[in-house]
Amino acid sequence: xxxxxxxxxxxxxxxGGISIFAGRFFREGFLPPxxxxxxxxxxxxxxxxxxxxxxxxxxxxxxxxxxxSHPSMEAFxxxxxxxxxxxxxxxREIVPVITALICAxxxxxxxxxxxxxxxxxxxxxAMEVSGTNPFKYLIVTRVIATTLMLPILVILAxxxxxxxxxxxxNMKQVISFNLYxxxxxxxxxxxxxxxxxxxxxxxxxxIAVIGCYKGYYTRNGTEGVGRAANSSVxxxxxxxxxxxxxAAQIADILHFT
Amino acid sequence: MNTTETREPVVIIQNLKKxxxxxxxxxxxxxxxxxxxxxxxLGRSGTGKSVLIKCLVRLLDADEGEMKVFGMSITDLKHKxxxxxxxxxxxxxxxxxxxxxxxxxxxxxxxxxxxxxxxSKQEVDALIKTALENVALAGTEAMMPxxxxxxxxxxxxxxxxxxxxPEVMLYDEPTTGLDPITGREINHLMLEVQRKFxxxxxxxxxxxxxxxxxxxxxxxxxxGKCYAEGTYDELKNSNDKNIKQFFD
Ligand SMILES: Nc1ncnc2c1ncn2[C@@H]1O[C@H](COP(=O)(O)OP(=O)(O)OP(=O)(O)O)[C@@H](O)[C@H]1O
Ligand SMILES: [Mg+2]
Numbered sequence: 001x002x003x004x005x006x007x008x009x010x011x012x013x014x015x016g017g018i019s020i021f022a023g024r025f026f027r028e029g030f031l032p033p034x035x036x037x038x039x040x041x042x043x044x045x046x047x048x049x050x051x052x053x054x055x056x057x058x059x060x061x062x063x064x065x066x067x068x069s070h071p072s073m074e075a076f077x078x079x080x081x082x083x084x085x086x087x088x089x090x091x092r093e094i095v096p097v098i099t100a101l102i103c104a105x106x107x108x109x110x111x112x113x114x115x116x117x118x119x120x121x122x123x124x125x126a127m128e129v130s131g132t133n134p135f136k137y138l139i140v141t142r143v144i145a146t147t148l149m150l151p152i153l154v155i156l157a158x159x160x161x162x163x164x165x166x167x168x169x170n171m172k173q174v175i176s177f178n179l180y181x182x183x184x185x186x187x188x189x190x191x192x193x194x195x196x197x198x199x200x201x202x203x204x205x206x207i208a209v210i211g212c213y214k215g216y217y218t219r220n221g222t223e224g225v226g227r228a229a230n231s232s233v234x235x236x237x238x239x240x241x242x243x244x245x246x247a248a249q250i251a252d253i254l255h256f257t
Numbered sequence: 258m259n260t261t262e263t264r265e266p267v268v269i270i271q272n273l274k275k276x277x278x279x280x281x282x283x284x285x286x287x288x289x290x291x292x293x294x295x296x297x298x299l300g301r302s303g304t305g306k307s308v309l310i311k312c313l314v315r316l317l318d319a320d321e322g323e324m325k326v327f328g329m330s331i332t333d334l335k336h337k338x339x340x341x342x343x344x345x346x347x348x349x350x351x352x353x354x355x356x357x358x359x360x361x362x363x364x365x366x367x368x369x370x371x372x373x374x375x376x377s378k379q380e381v382d383a384l385i386k387t388a389l390e391n392v393a394l395a396g397t398e399a400m401m402p403x404x405x406x407x408x409x410x411x412x413x414x415x416x417x418x419x420x421x422x423p424e425v426m427l428y429d430e431p432t433t434g435l436d437p438i439t440g441r442e443i444n445h446l447m448l449e450v451q452r453k454f455x456x457x458x459x460x461x462x463x464x465x466x467x468x469x470x471x472x473x474x475x476x477x478x479x480x481g482k483c484y485a486e487g488t489y490d491e492l493k494n495s496n497d498k499n500i501k502q503f504f505d
Binding site: 114117118121122123125126127128129130131132 | 311314316340343344346348350351352353354355356357358367368371372
């Protein structure tokens, strides 16, 4: 009888644990002392490490989505709408979500593994006895850095993906870059960009909080480190989709459509 | 030994209790450590030796009991005071706990910058140089922990704890996992630290070579209690089978 409730119980204790952890972030994160140097270093690390990956994926997404959409648009005789239709779906949905998923894989697992190994090799304890609050030094900086970097990465990937789409459009028809940008910005408005940027902040926050939570509470030695990295990715991927779903609903209610 | 009894103890642990759920790790543990003395805590794996010294610096919160360091009760210190006390306690972790992402130099710099906020670059340089010379590893500033051998890591760990000139040293299994020769070097280093800086130490070990060479006094931890206490020779000649097993 109790066995059947076991997965449910562990799910709720996980959700509870993560919420308490996030709460602690808000309590401790805004009180001095602030770790500015570490925050800058983390932002650079996190941004720089994922830059290439996000850029290349953005380009491929732009290119592929355009090539894939072309036949059906052609069938309806709406080829000339290709740039505007593709750009809206890229900017609103595809690029932010794909970027977040890549970051969940790269940043989330990185944070989980790094903090996990720091934990099992007592480095976090060593920090604490060295007059440092490890929660501030390690967690707060990583969460803020990821939350700030993700929208930047998304904007970058948006831009690159639109270049990719331009090349995709040019494979089937000839269109000048000027005309292409005109067509895009005729359709693409502030209300497409803003919600996608806002949700990127939440993606970043979710990914970092989960990676940090998994790493900070790693148990069972080196074996636990692998598990922390792995479950960071699994849980944060799931959370990205949940946030995306909520964001779509909220944008709908607020008429950001 | 009588001379130590008249001195004021630097560390006092009284009726320390610590459990994790049903696992009663420490149960009324008592220990005094006097100025300039090396006390070795001997105990089997998993008896709570690491837990004991972690309670002493409040990395773990004790369930019950009184702990005093330099006459201050550790259990009810505020954050700032706790940091000040921690700066006077050196802690060598069982796994050395060097920061993987930092060079040796940055590892040594970390506690300095954290505990002493106003310190010039020249002072830092000088302190790091002396600390590395003390452990015979001058010139390794730029190396990463991953490039160091186990023995070197232990020594950098000791350099990192020495850099703040602590008065109490806590060594968690300083020689475990090292070859006998490197182990002997670490023993030598610990004795030199004691002699040079007149520090008091709690050394956790089950390496009998280390115990024989470094201990002024040995405490045997069994079932969460201080089971027996004495010099190395006193315990070695004991007839109690629980004590004997360590010396066979
Ligand atoms: N944070 C913790 N949470 C739960 N249990 C713990 C924790 N830390 C230690 N324990 C338990 O306390 C007991 C004592 O652990 P401790 O690390 O002090 O052993 P030890 O004497 O240092 O052993 P070793 O010589 O292997 O290092 C073990 O049973 C361990 O499982
Ligand atoms: Mg131990």
